[in-house]
Amino acid sequence: MALLQEWQKISYNQEQDRATLQRFWQNYFLIEKGIYEKLLDNPDEEVSGTVKELADKYEIDIMAMTGFLDGINDSLITPNPIETMEEDTVVSLAFDKEKLYENMVDAKADWLYELPQWDEIFDADKKKTLYREAKNAHxxxxxxxxxxxxxxxxxxxxxxxxxxxxxxx
Structure with a gap:
């Protein structure tokens, strides 16, 4: 079974009670925030490797890395083959900064688009413009x-x- 299917079975498990699922997502969002903080510290550095290597690099398990790759895929310059990826699939985290910011706004992930690292990437006017574009897109x-x-x-x-x-x- 591909990693993405396993991730979806775990993360959208309808048999778990609501509190357990809520704790799962809270934990995942903290992991996700930590990875984005590191990525945004050096936004022009292309991070790549196998799924397992990236999970080891960010000190998370394979499933959390799969979830992260699923979430960031629409913001990447070249999307990864997330539907078919396995632990040894080589993936890249080279992202389009503007698209990533807009996708974070679109997902209502204020804990991500309000990270202080964005202040080093975009000035206040640019962030306001991107925010407005993301909100008006839908x-x-x-x-x-x-x-x-x-x-x-x-x-x-x-x-x-x-x-x-x-x-x-």
Whole structure:
């Protein structure tokens, strides 16, 4: 069984009681925060190795490393083959800084996007811009629907049904 499937069985186990699952995720988030602190200290350094080597480097177990790789994969410059990876699969943690920050905001992971290391990477204006972009990316804007008998929005002065509405039929 691939590591990702094992990780998903453990992390989304429906048979565990809520308190146990909550403790599991609290522990994982602390591990994740620790890894990101180290990565963001040297954001331009490309960290790579096998899954096992990276787990050893960050002093965590293979499953926690699998979870971390799953979480960061969308922010990587070149995504890792997480669906099929095993302990000896070579992976890279070379991430796109802006994409990573936006993905952390999107995940509502304030314990990650508020890390002090980000202050060394982006200035306050850049962080504000990235934050706003991440929040607006999933915002659905409802536009006012033009009624058949309303004036046409093109400015012709005619009714919508006699102007642009006629073209849309």
């Amino acid at each position: 915002t659905i804007r409802n536009t006012v629907k033009v009624g058949r008998n309303d004036p046409c929005p093109c400015g012709s002065g005619r009714k919508y049904k006699q102007c642009c509405g006629k073209k849309n039929k």
